[in-house]
Amino acid sequence: MSISEALANRLTVPLIAAPMTEVSGPDLVIAACREGVVGSLPTHNAATTGELDHWLTRIETALSEVPRSAPFAPNLVVHRSNRRLREDLACLVDHGVELVITSVGSPEPVLAPLRAIGCQVYADVATLQHAARAIALGVDGLVLLTAGAGGQTGWANPFSFVRAVRERFDGTIVLAGGISDGVALHAAQVLGADLGYMGTKFIATDESRADNDYRRALVEASLDDVVLSTQVGGIPASLLKCWVDRQAGDAAAAEHPASEGFRQDRLLSNRTAWSGGHSVSGVDAVLSVATLIEKTAREYEESRARSVARDSSAVQAVR
Ligand SMILES: Cc1cc2nc3c(=O)[nH]c(=O)nc-3n(C[C@H](O)[C@H](O)[C@H](O)COP(=O)(O)O)c2cc1C
Numbered sequence: 604m605s606i607s608e609a610l611a612n613r614l615t616v617p618l619i620a621a622p623m624t625e626v627s628g629p630d631l632v633i634a635a636c637r638e639g640v641v642g643s644l645p646t647h648n649a650a651t652t653g654e655l656d657h658w659l660t661r662i663e664t665a666l667s668e669v670p671r672s673a674p675f676a677p678n679l680v681v682h683r684s685n686r687r688l689r690e691d692l693a694c695l696v697d698h699g700v701e702l703v704i705t706s707v708g709s710p711e712p713v714l715a716p717l718r719a720i721g722c723q724v725y726a727d728v729a730t731l732q733h734a735a736r737a738i739a740l741g742v743d744g745l746v747l748l749t750a751g752a753g754g755q756t757g758w759a760n761p762f763s764f765v766r767a768v769r770e771r772f773d774g775t776i777v778l779a780g781g782i783s784d785g786v787a788l789h790a791a792q793v794l795g796a797d798l799g800y801m802g803t804k805f806i807a808t809d810e811s812r813a814d815n816d817y818r819r820a821l822v823e824a825s826l827d828d829v830v831l832s833t834q835v836g837g838i839p840a841s842l843l844k845c846w847v848d849r850q851a852g853d854a855a856a857a858e859h860p861a862s863e864g865f866r867q868d869r870l871l872s873n874r875t876a877w878s879g880g881h882s883v884s885g886v887d888a889v890l891s892v893a894t895l896i897e898k899t900a901r902e903y904e905e906s907r908a909r910s911v912a913r914d915s916s917a918v919q920a921v922r
Pocket of ligand 1: 621622623624625626645678705706727748751752753754755779780781782800801802803804877878879880881882883
């Protein structure tokens with residue numbers, strides 16, 4: 604297992620509650636970490652770096668009261684259009700965070716200051732070329748964005764992507780996209796990933812910052828209702844078709860040309876978009892974070908037990 608033992612010992616299930624613009628806040632992070640799942644939030648969800656500082660203090664205080672909790676992982680958009688990158692990074696360094704997940708760009712500018720405080724860095728990547736660059740920089744983990752992931756998605760097939768990266772990387776691999784239950788999480792591990800990202804399912808929880816209409820839309824949707832659009836952040840994202848259809852007559856939405864590339868201000872001005880990945884087919888109710896994690900852990904353990912039983916009956920058959 605390439606995940607550090609110290610981290611593995613703090614998890615009840617090998618899962619990260621993925622960072623989500625607008626959706627993830629301190630309540631979701633605290634609830635996930637309490638239950639032994641890495642909680643994450645994009646730093647830009649706090650309106651200012653000052654608010655981020657308060658959020659981190661709140662999370663640290665709440666988790667200090669829990670005997671064994673998972674680490675939390677702030678998510679930094681490292682793209683040059685993020686005007687708050689330097690201030691948010693300094694705030695994370697002041698708080699001595701243990702794990703940071705970078706997205707939309709090279710982690711290079713943030714690696715040295717985070718390493719200096721002993722923080723692990725996972726970088727999200729959507730191609731083998733990006734993975735190779737991040738590996739060369741010495742990241743501790745890679746988040747592989749694959750086809751059907753919620754938010755700004757990848758397009759690689761998860762089977763091929765995990766196998767190709769595992770061949771050249773001994774560090775932590777996190778599979779992002781399509782993990783709709785504990786069985787899929789177990790399958791990701793069989794494939795060679797250490798951890799899974801689960802985003803969409805955490806939107807439909809009591810502790811997310813999503814509004815009730817959005818949560819209900821996720822319960823009603825299936826993977827057939829997910830469409831790709833560059834409308835939100837300038838690069839392809841998975842959105843709920845009902846939300847896109849509603850914007851169709853909206854002049855402001857039509858103003859954006861299709862392939863301008865990522866811009867942080869554009870992402871933030873569309874922060875209330877209803878995104879969801881193919882894993883939406885696994886959303887059938889709004890649950891508490893604790894219930895969702897308990898259910899996922901049960902599915903994961905049952906799937907592992909079934910595969911052990913299958914292996915031992917195959918051995919019996921050979922004898
Ligand atoms: C509403 C929404 C917002 C997202 N915002 C971010 C973000 O700010 N930063 C980031 O790294 N990933 C973001 N993502 C991607 C998720 O972290 C994760 O890759 C994805 O949700 C995993 O796929 P799943 O939704 O199928 O589980 C977002 C996803 C969703 C659904």
